[in-house]
Amino acid sequence: MIRDDIKAALIAAMKERDQPTTAAIRLIQAAIKNRDIELRTATVQPDDDLLITEVLSKMIKQRRESIEMFEKGGRQELADAEKGEVAVIERFLPAQMSEAEAAAAIDAIATELGAASVKDMGRVMAAVKDRHAGKMDMSRASALVKARLG
Known part of the structure; x- marks a missing residue:
């Protein structure tokens, strides 16, 4: 399950003292938890991996929009930080079709x-x-x- 992979990656990043990766994974976990809370009252619960994939896809889309805006605004350091987060998030997505x-x-x-x-x-x-x-x-x-x- 993707959820287990995310938890294991967080532990590994924390042990390695990799602050950017740790922060990005914590953002992922927060977004997933928010989505879980939204679905508490839902009558039909979606597949867990599908739910997480939707959350991760949405996060990547938001980050790509931010990167574009930061680059237009001349804030390359912020765009680079967002690109780092996108790279971490993409690690947990299933392989995309060609x-x-x-x-x-x-x-x-x-x-x-x-x-x-x-x-x-x-x-x-x-x-x-x-x-x-x-x-x-x-x-x-x-x-x-x-x-x-x-």
């Missing part, structure tokens, strides 16, 4: 569902998210689906 693998998976799903136009994009994206969440960047998948159906 562009070709993602296109093939989307093509198979679209064919299976009989999707022919952009009107079917919602159905295809729902199926893609169900089957490949965590392995595929959904914003990239959206562009691939639009290209396939458009």
